[in-house]
Amino acid sequence: MSTIAEKYYPSEPEKPVIKTAIPGPVSQEMLKQLSGVYDTKASYYVADYYNSIGNYICDADGNMLLDAYCQIASIALGYNNPEILKTTKSDQMSVALANRPALACFPSTDYYKILEEGLLAVAPKGFTRVLTAHTGSDANEMAFKAAFIWQATKKRGDASFTAEELSSVMDNKLPGTSDMVILSFDKGFHGRLFGSLSTTRSKAIHKLDIPAFNWPKAPYPALKYPLEEHEAENRAEEQRCLDAFETIVSQWPGKIAATIIEPVQSEGGDNHASPFFFQGLRDLTTKHGILYIIDEVQTGGGASGKMWLHEHYGISPDIVTFSKKMQNAGFYFKDKEIEGAMPFRQFNTWCGDPSKALIARTICQEIMNNDLLDNTSKVGAYLYSKLEDIQKSYPKLVSNLRGKDRGHFISWTMPNASIRDKFLFICRQNGLNIGACGDESVRLRPTLTFGVKHTDILIDIVSKALSQL
Amino acid sequence: MSTIAEKYYPSEPEKPVIKTAIPGPVSQEMLKQLSGVYDTKASYYVADYYNSIGNYICDADGNMLLDAYCQIASIALGYNNPEILKTTKSDQMSVALANRPALACFPSTDYYKILEEGLLAVAPKGFTRVLTAHTGSDANEMAFKAAFIWQATKKRGDASFTAEELSSVMDNKLPGTSDMVILSFDKGFHGRLFGSLSTTRSKAIHKLDIPAFNWPKAPYPALKYPLEEHEAENRAEEQRCLDAFETIVSQWPGKIAATIIEPVQSEGGDNHASPFFFQGLRDLTTKHGILYIIDEVQTGGGASGKMWLHEHYGISPDIVTFSKKMQNAGFYFKDKEIEGAMPFRQFNTWCGDPSKALIARTICQEIMNNDLLDNTSKVGAYLYSKLEDIQKSYPKLVSNLRGKDRGHFISWTMPNASIRDKFLFICRQNGLNIGACGDESVRLRPTLTFGVKHTDILIDIVSKALSQL
Numbered sequence: 001m002s003t004i005a006e007k008y009y010p011s012e013p014e015k016p017v018i019k020t021a022i023p024g025p026v027s028q029e030m031l032k033q034l035s036g037v038y039d040t041k042a043s044y045y046v047a048d049y050y051n052s053i054g055n056y057i058c059d060a061d062g063n064m065l066l067d068a069y070c071q072i073a074s075i076a077l078g079y080n081n082p083e084i085l086k087t088t089k090s091d092q093m094s095v096a097l098a099n100r101p102a103l104a105c106f107p108s109t110d111y112y113k114i115l116e117e118g119l120l121a122v123a124p125k126g127f128t129r130v131l132t133a134h135t136g137s138d139a140n141e142m143a144f145k146a147a148f149i150w151q152a153t154k155k156r157g158d159a160s161f162t163a164e165e166l167s168s169v170m171d172n173k174l175p176g177t178s179d180m181v182i183l184s185f186d187k188g189f190h191g192r193l194f195g196s197l198s199t200t201r202s203k204a205i206h207k208l209d210i211p212a213f214n215w216p217k218a219p220y221p222a223l224k225y226p227l228e229e230h231e232a233e234n235r236a237e238e239q240r241c242l243d244a245f246e247t248i249v250s251q252w253p254g255k256i257a258a259t260i261i262e263p264v265q266s267e268g269g270d271n272h273a274s275p276f277f278f279q280g281l282r283d284l285t286t287k288h289g290i291l292y293i294i295d296e297v298q299t300g301g302g303a304s305g306k307m308w309l310h311e312h313y314g315i316s317p318d319i320v321t322f323s324k325k326m327q328n329a330g331f332y333f334k335d336k337e338i339e340g341a342m343p344f345r346q347f348n349t350w351c352g353d354p355s356k357a358l359i360a361r362t363i364c365q366e367i368m369n370n371d372l373l374d375n376t377s378k379v380g381a382y383l384y385s386k387l388e389d390i391q392k393s394y395p396k397l398v399s400n401l402r403g404k405d406r407g408h409f410i411s412w413t414m415p416n417a418s419i420r421d422k423f424l425f426i427c428r429q430n431g432l433n434i435g436a437c438g439d440e441s442v443r444l445r446p447t448l449t450f451g452v453k454h455t456d457i458l459i460d461i462v463s464k465a466l467s468q469l
Numbered sequence: 470m471s472t473i474a475e476k477y478y479p480s481e482p483e484k485p486v487i488k489t490a491i492p493g494p495v496s497q498e499m500l501k502q503l504s505g506v507y508d509t510k511a512s513y514y515v516a517d518y519y520n521s522i523g524n525y526i527c528d529a530d531g532n533m534l535l536d537a538y539c540q541i542a543s544i545a546l547g548y549n550n551p552e553i554l555k556t557t558k559s560d561q562m563s564v565a566l567a568n569r570p571a572l573a574c575f576p577s578t579d580y581y582k583i584l585e586e587g588l589l590a591v592a593p594k595g596f597t598r599v600l601t602a603h604t605g606s607d608a609n610e611m612a613f614k615a616a617f618i619w620q621a622t623k624k625r626g627d628a629s630f631t632a633e634e635l636s637s638v639m640d641n642k643l644p645g646t647s648d649m650v651i652l653s654f655d656k657g658f659h660g661r662l663f664g665s666l667s668t669t670r671s672k673a674i675h676k677l678d679i680p681a682f683n684w685p686k687a688p689y690p691a692l693k694y695p696l697e698e699h700e701a702e703n704r705a706e707e708q709r710c711l712d713a714f715e716t717i718v719s720q721w722p723g724k725i726a727a728t729i730i731e732p733v734q735s736e737g738g739d740n741h742a743s744p745f746f747f748q749g750l751r752d753l754t755t756k757h758g759i760l761y762i763i764d765e766v767q768t769g770g771g772a773s774g775k776m777w778l779h780e781h782y783g784i785s786p787d788i789v790t791f792s793k794k795m796q797n798a799g800f801y802f803k804d805k806e807i808e809g810a811m812p813f814r815q816f817n818t819w820c821g822d823p824s825k826a827l828i829a830r831t832i833c834q835e836i837m838n839n840d841l842l843d844n845t846s847k848v849g850a851y852l853y854s855k856l857e858d859i860q861k862s863y864p865k866l867v868s869n870l871r872g873k874d875r876g877h878f879i880s881w882t883m884p885n886a887s888i889r890d891k892f893l894f895i896c897r898q899n900g901l902n903i904g905a906c907g908d909e910s911v912r913l914r915p916t917l918t919f920g921v922k923h924t925d926i927l928i929d930i931v932s933k934a935l936s937q938l
Contacts, residue, residue: 030576030581031576037598038576038584038598038600039573039578039600040573042573043573043575044574046575046576049565049568049578052568071571072818074569074570074819079568080564080567081567084566085563088562088566089563091519093557095518097824098564099540099549100540100545100796101518101540102540102543104510105512105513105541106540107512109499109518109519109529112503112506113500115507120506134603135819137607137817138606141662141663144663148679149679169676170655171686173665176673192614192816192817194613194667195662195663198663201639204635206883207646209621209645210617210618210647211649211682212641212646213643213682225678321576339510341526342510342674343510344673349541350604378524387715390742397864410509454581
C-alpha cells in the first residue's frame with residue numbers, strides 16, 4: 001500500500017540530494033542581489049519553489065532538503081501539492097484573485113459555500129461562526145477587539161455612547177478608549193503588531209524599543225520531564241500557575257477582557273501543559289467573566305494528530321484563532337454576541353481574502369479525505385519513539401523530549417543556543433531543514449504527509465549531526 | 470480610437486442594468502444564509518464577481534452597477550481585467566499560491582525580479598527599497614516599528630542592550646519598551662490594528678472601547694472652497710497647523726519617532742492640503758529628527774493622475790506606505806538604516822505574499838504600458854468640470870468640490886449624513902455604486918480605466934439623484 005506522500009508526490013526524491021554547502025554559490029549570489037532592494041538579514045538560503053516537491057524543499061543550487069520546518073510551520077500538505085495546484089488553476093481562483101472584494105461590504109456569491117466546505121467543516125466542536133483575517137497577528141488582534149467591545153457592551157447595557165466617550169476617544173483618552181487589558185503568559189508568542197506584541201513574551205529581541213501596552217502576564221507551567229516521573233511536582237507547578245493567574249485577576253479587578261494562550265507555546269520553546277491546567281483556566285475565566293482565547297496559529301491544522309491541539313485537552317474556549325497551515329487567518333467563535341451588534345466596529349477593507357479561503361478549503365478537504373490526522377498520529381508516535389532512543393543515546397545533548405501523543409508536534413532541549421544552532425547548521429548541510437524555538441530547543445514542524453520513510457531519514461541525519469557535536 | 474476600457478473589456482455594458490431593488494431578493498436570501506456563519510452587518514449586497522466586468526460590478530440579482538467605489542478604492546484596473554486573469558493562470562502564480570514562503574527566511578528565486586519589475590518600477594523617485602506586508606494597517610505598523618527601532622538605535626549608538634532593557638521589556642516596561650510616540654493628524658485614518666488605530670482619528674466608532682496608546686495628534690488644515698477665492702485664509706490656516714505641529718513637538722521633546730499623514734485624508738472626509746503645508750512638514754520633521762511617513766494606502770496607485778498623490782507636492786518623505794490598489798501592501802524607503810541592522814526585529818512569518826506581488830507587478834506594468842495615469846488625469850479633469858456644473862446647479866446640496874488636478878480623486882460635501890446617505894442609496898438604485906467619507910462627504914474612487922463614457926453616466930445618475938432629494 002502506498003503512503004500518502006507516494007500518492008501525492010510520485011517524484012519526491014528517495015532521500016536528500018546535497019550538491020553544495022548551504023547556502024550555495026547561487027543562493028549567495030541571489031541573496032546579494034535581493035539585499036539591494038529587500039531585507040535578507042534573516043535568510044538561510046534562496047528557495048526554488050518550482051522544484052520543491054512534497055516534503056522536500058529545493059534551494060537555488062539544486063539541493064533537495066527534507067523539510068521539517070516548512071516555512072515556520074505553515075505548509076500543511078507539502079510543496080506543490082497536486083490538489084492545491086488544481087485549486088490554483090481553477091476559474092474560481094482566478095476570479096477571487098482578480099477581484100479581491102471588500103468582504104464585509106460586498107461579499108461574494110460563493111463565500112458562504114467556501115467557508116462551509118472549508119474552514120467551518122473543521123471548526124472545533126460547537127464553533128459555528130468565523131471571522132476571516134490576514135495573518136495570525138491580525139487574527140489575534142481582531143479577537144482582542146472582539147473581547148474589548150464585548151466587555152464594554154456588557155457593562156454599558158442598553159445605554160448609548162456618552163458625549164464624553166465620543167469626544168475623549170478621539171484623543172485616545174478614557175472613558176472613550178479602554179483601560180481593559182489582555183492577560184497573556186510568560187514565554188507566549190501571539191504576533192508582532194502593537195497589540196499582539198504587547199501579549200507576546202517570547203524573546204526580548206521581538207519587543208525591544210517598540211511601545212507596548214501595560215498589560216499583565218501570568219506564569220506558564222515549567223514542567224519536568226519525563227512527565228511520568230514528575231507527576232506530583234508537575235501538578236503542583238500547574239496549580240501554582242493557576243493560583244498566580246487568579247491573583248493577577250484580583251489585582252486587575254474587572255479589567256481583564258480576555259486571556260490568550262497557545263495550547264503549546266511554540267516560538268517560546270514548545271512548552272506544554274496538561275489538560276488539568278487548561279481546564280483550570282476555563283474554570284477561572286468562566287468564574288471571572290474573562291473571555292478565553294486559544295491561539296492555534298502554530299498548533300492548529302492537524303500537526304498534533306487532531307485538527308486543533310486544544311482538542312487533546314477536552315476544553316471548550318470562547319475564541320480560537322488560526323493562520324499558518326490553514327493559509328487563511330481568522331478566528332472561530334460560538335456566541336454571535338462576540339461579533340458585536342453594530343457594523344463598522346470590527347472592520348477593515350478586505351476582511352480576509354477569498355483566494356486564501358479557497359486554498360484553506362482544499363487543505364481542509366484533503367486532511368479529511370485522506371485521514372491525514374490519523375497519519376500524523378501514527379507517524380508522530382513512531383518518530384517520538386525513535387527520538388526517545390536518541391535521547392537515551394545522547395543524554396547530554398538531548399533532553400526534555402516533548403510531544404508524546406501529539407502527532408509530530410515534537411521538540412527537545414539542547415544544552416545551549418550555540419550548540420543548538422550548530423546542530424541545526426549541520427543538519428542543513430546534511431539535507432535536513434529544521435527549526436529552533438525558545439532559547440535552546442529544536443522544534444519539528446513537518447507536513448501532514450510526512451511518513452515513516454521521512455522519519456527514518458530525519459532520525460539518521462539527526463543522529464549523525466549529534467555525533468559530530 | 471477605442472478607449473482603454475473598450476480595449477480591455479469589449480463586453481462591458483453600455484450602461485447600468487437594473488432589474489431589482491438593491492439589495493434584490495437573491496442578495497437578501499444569500500446575506501441571510503451567510504449571516505448564519507459570518508458577519509454581514511456592513512453588507513450592501515452580495516456581488517457576483519464572475520459576471521462583473523471592467524467598471525461594472527454585478528450583484529447576485531444580475532444588476533450591473535457602474536462602480537465608482539471599487540471595493541473601498543482597491544480595484545485599480547477594473548473587474549476581471551484580462552491581463553490580471555492571465556497572471557492568475559500562470560504557473561508562476563500557481564507555485565506562489567501553493568508554496569507560500571516565509572519570505573525573510575526562505576525567499577523565492579524570482580522574488581527579486583517580481584519586485585524590480587513591479588512595485589519598485591513605480592516607486593516614488595529615490596525610493597530604492599521595499600518591505601512587503603499584508604494590509605495597509607500592517608504596512609503602517611511596520612513603518613512605525615522601523616521608526617521606533619531607528620530612533621532607539623540612533624540614541625543607543627554602539628552600545629548593546631542593557632540587562633535592564635532586556636528584562637524590563639518582557640514586562641512591557643521601560644527602559645526596554647519605548648515611550649516614544651507617533652504623531653498623527655486630526656481626522657486621519659491609518660488602519661484598525663492597535664498601533665495604527667492609535668494614530669487613526671477619523672470617527673469615534675472606529676475607536677470606541679479599544680485600548681489606545683497615549684499618542685498625540687496635530688490639527689489638519691480645514692481649507693475653504695473654492696480654493697482660488699480663499700488663498701490668503703487657507704495659507705494662514707496651513708501656517709496655523711504647522712505652528713501647532715511644532716508646538717506639539719516641543720511638548721514631546723525627543724519623543725516623537727515619526728509623523729504619519731495621508732496626502733489627502735480619505736476615510737476622514739477627503740480633506741486636502743497644499744504643497745506648502747506638506748513641504749512645511751518636511752522642513753519641520755527634518756529640523757527635529759522626526760521620520761516623515763506618507764500613507765498612500767488609499768491615495769496611491771494612480772487615481773490622482775500620478776502614481777503617488779504626494780508627487781503632486783514635490784516633497785520627499787522618508788517612508789511611503791501602500792496597499793489597496795496595489796493589491797500588495799508594504800512600504801518604500803530610501804535609507805537602508807530604516808531596515809535596522811539586526812535580523813528578526815522587523816519580522817513575521819510571511820513578510821508579504823509572492824502571489825500578491827505578482828498581481829501588483831501586472832497592475833504596475835499595465836498602468837505604465839497603457840498610460841493610465843494620463844488617462845486618469847484627462848478623465849478626471851473632465852469629471853471635475855462636470856461636477857463644477859452640478860455644484861452650480863445644486864448649491865444647497867453640493868459644496869466644497871475637491872480634487873481639481875488630482876485625477877478622479879474627487880469628492881464633495883453634502884448638507885449632512887442623512888441627506889448624503891439617502892443620495893448614495895438613490896444612486897445605487899439607479900445603477901451607480903458610490904461611497905461616503907467623513908461625516909457628510911461623497912468620495913469618487915473609480916478604476917484607472919474609467920473613461921468619458923462612464924463619466925457621462927455617473928454625472929447623469931448623480932444629477933437625477935440630486936433632483937430627487
